[in-house]
Amino acid sequence: MVATTGHSPSALGLKxxxxxxxxxxxxxxxxFSFPAAALLLxxxxxxxxxDVRLSLAHISPSTNESFVGVQNYxxxxxxxxxxxxxxxxARYTLLSLVIELALGFGLALLMTRIVRGGGTLRTLxxxxxxxxxxxxxxxxxxxxxxxFGMVNWxxxxxxxxxxxxxxxxxxxxxxxxxxxxxxxxxxxxxxLSAGLLALSPEVMDAAELDxxxxxxxxxxxxxxxxxxxxxxxxxxxxxxxxxxxDTVYALTNGGPGNSTAVTSMQIYNDMYVGQYTxxxxxxxxxxxxxxxxxxxxxxxxxxxxxx
Amino acid sequence: MKVLPxxxxxxxPSVSAVVSPLPVRANKPPRAPIVAYVxxxxxxVVSLAPVVWMLSSSIKxxxxxxxxxxxxxxxxxxxxxxxxxxxxxxxxxxxxxxxxLVVTLGTTLxxxxxxxxxxxxxxxxxxxxxxxxxxxxxxxxxLPPIVIVVPLFDFWQRLNQLxxxxxLIFTYAAMNTPFTIWLVRGFMxxxxxxxxxxxxMDGATHLKSLTRVMVPLVRAGMAAAAIFVVINSWxxxxxxxxxxxxxxxxxxxxVATLISDRGMNWGRLYAASTVVALPIIVxxxxxxxxxxxxxxFGAVKG
Numbered sequence: 001m002v003a004t005t006g007h008s009p010s011a012l013g014l015k016x017x018x019x020x021x022x023x024x025x026x027x028x029x030x031x032f033s034f035p036a037a038a039l040l041l042x043x044x045x046x047x048x049x050x051d052v053r054l055s056l057a058h059i060s061p062s063t064n065e066s067f068v069g070v071q072n073y074x075x076x077x078x079x080x081x082x083x084x085x086x087x088x089x090a091r092y093t094l095l096s097l098v099i100e101l102a103l104g105f106g107l108a109l110l111m112t113r114i115v116r117g118g119g120t121l122r123t124l125x126x127x128x129x130x131x132x133x134x135x136x137x138x139x140x141x142x143x144x145x146x147x148f149g150m151v152n153w154x155x156x157x158x159x160x161x162x163x164x165x166x167x168x169x170x171x172x173x174x175x176x177x178x179x180x181x182x183x184x185x186x187x188x189x190x191x192l193s194a195g196l197l198a199l200s201p202e203v204m205d206a207a208e209l210d211x212x213x214x215x216x217x218x219x220x221x222x223x224x225x226x227x228x229x230x231x232x233x234x235x236x237x238x239x240x241x242x243x244x245x246d247t248v249y250a251l252t253n254g255g256p257g258n259s260t261a262v263t264s265m266q267i268y269n270d271m272y273v274g275q276y277t278x279x280x281x282x283x284x285x286x287x288x289x290x291x292x293x294x295x296x297x298x299x300x301x302x303x304x305x306x307x
Numbered sequence: 308m309k310v311l312p313x314x315x316x317x318x319x320p321s322v323s324a325v326v327s328p329l330p331v332r333a334n335k336p337p338r339a340p341i342v343a344y345v346x347x348x349x350x351x352v353v354s355l356a357p358v359v360w361m362l363s364s365s366i367k368x369x370x371x372x373x374x375x376x377x378x379x380x381x382x383x384x385x386x387x388x389x390x391x392x393x394x395x396x397x398x399x400x401x402x403x404x405x406x407x408l409v410v411t412l413g414t415t416l417x418x419x420x421x422x423x424x425x426x427x428x429x430x431x432x433x434x435x436x437x438x439x440x441x442x443x444x445x446x447x448x449x450l451p452p453i454v455i456v457v458p459l460f461d462f463w464q465r466l467n468q469l470x471x472x473x474x475l476i477f478t479y480a481a482m483n484t485p486f487t488i489w490l491v492r493g494f495m496x497x498x499x500x501x502x503x504x505x506x507x508m509d510g511a512t513h514l515k516s517l518t519r520v521m522v523p524l525v526r527a528g529m530a531a532a533a534i535f536v537v538i539n540s541w542x543x544x545x546x547x548x549x550x551x552x553x554x555x556x557x558x559x560x561x562v563a564t565l566i567s568d569r570g571m572n573w574g575r576l577y578a579a580s581t582v583v584a585l586p587i588i589v590x591x592x593x594x595x596x597x598x599x600x601x602x603x604f605g606a607v608k609g
């Protein structure tokens with residue numbers, strides 16, 4: 001709290017000491033936080049708790065039991081389909097992330113050497129990121145179409161036979177990763193090139209005067225100095241990739257078979273067709289827990305940075 | 308611009324030790340960035356090809372959209388757009404776009420209205436366990452939307468709000484609020500506390516201190532947050548699929564039509580894609596300078 005004595009009269013000519021007390025501050029806290037708190041409690045916290053309630057019940061079109069213990073958890077945790085979806089999500093996340101980070105850093109380093117036209121190029125690079133993800137995925141779906149897609153026409157020019165890009169399980173996951181690389185690499189370029197430009201030029205010049213070569217600057221200076229920024233960006237992307245839905249839904253719908261059913265897609269399918277309500281809610285709780293583990297892990301990683 | 312101060316003290320001492328015996332190469336001419344231009348331009352050309360394809364296909368005569376090999380030269384035709392917005396073709400796209408606009412505007416207003424005061428409280432006012440709340444808010448912003456979809460469907464059904472913009476506006480606002488609070492609070496935390504104290508000392512109420520002193524000072528942060536919400540709600544698909552049925556938003560309308568109807572007219576699809584994508588691209592380019600910091604959790608200060 002602020003001491004209200006010993007201040008000179010204010011510029012507005014009001015008497016000092018009109019500073020209201022702690023109770024006024026408390027009331028303002030409640031009033032100011034209430035709308036946000038209500039929104040988050042009703043539409044985020046309550047649904048999460050409701051998931052837990054549903055997961056302990058057995059609610060399906062045919063039954064309605066309000067408590068069955070951990071039966072649903074046993075079903076989900078022993079379901080190879082569920083764990084397969086987690087495995088697909090993990091592969092999709094890691095593959096996209098590693099490639100995007102490498103490409104993004106490379107392009108960002110190149111961008112720092114470009115002076116004339118840099119602004120325009122940066123805007124153009126960013127356009128894929130601005131596209132509505134589901135719309136972009138639909139367009140990729142058409143481009144990869146077996147009969148009428150531009151990609152099969154293009155590879156045909158080189159004498160390569162038409163490939164079932166979205167009907168082959170290996171290709172389909174690759175197509176998903178590719179779509180995300182296309183969409184999200186610019187995000188890394190944007191952040192990393194801003195970070196590179198912000199590195200103190202004096203330090204960089206000093207290193208150059210000391211004879212540091214390009215790769216030495218990169219390994220010993222740029223990467224360590226940008227590490228906090230890299231970690232924040234990676235955190236962002238991991239969370240985003242981990243909960244991907246739009247792109248998968250619009251590009252492959254989880255198919256062929258289950259080969260691109262990331263966890264969000266799997267839960268969606270189980271909700272609509274494959275399973276009963278309580279089963280899907282249980283999957284949601286488990287997925288929530290997995291996300292929490294990933295989030296906490298990355299948060300710790302960020303905090304453990306030397307500073 | 309400034310990067311997180313954290314990194315700046317982290318210059319390894321090894322750099323000069325490794326290289327000091329080398330003669331100093333003074334006056335080294337900067338290498339011509341030709342390679343840089345070539346590689347970056349190549350990336351731009353390849354990555355924009357699908358976008359250009361979408362735009363150009365949308366203005367082809369419907370008969371040319373499927374042509375293989377592609378028709379590079381064609382009569383520009385706006386037939387696809389005319390079909391898209393004409394009710395005679397059974398297209399409901401006009402309604403979808405209206406719904407998207409209403410939901411996006413409503414969500415942005417609501418999210419800003421609730422998150423700015425909350426940011427003020429979390430920055431200046433006495434809040435018990437402030438750190439815990441901030442961590443919870445951060446975790447909430449990472450929540451996968453799929454996990455709350457089943458309970459939310461029941462919730463809005465019981466309130467009889469399925470298929471209405473209200474359900475989407477409140478749901479989207481709730482999903483975006485954690486991030487906007489986090490972002491706006493980051494900007495407020497940089498305001499010297501003396502400003503807050505002197506405002507109150509001058510007899511301002513908290514409401515005045517918020518609206519007259521703080522809001523003008525964090526306009527950049529609020530702009531970044533609002534832009535973020537606009538983009539998110541315009542693009543959202545999952546909740547729109549679940550919570551609406553006939554009053555679709557545009558992305559949900561397009562995707563649902565596509566998934567349910569294999570014979571969807573591609574020309575119309577390209578036109579619809581363009582109508583959804585183009586406004587948000589133009590919008591993002593227009594507000595670009597506010598975006599960098601917002602998209603990086605305030606990690607890059609611009």
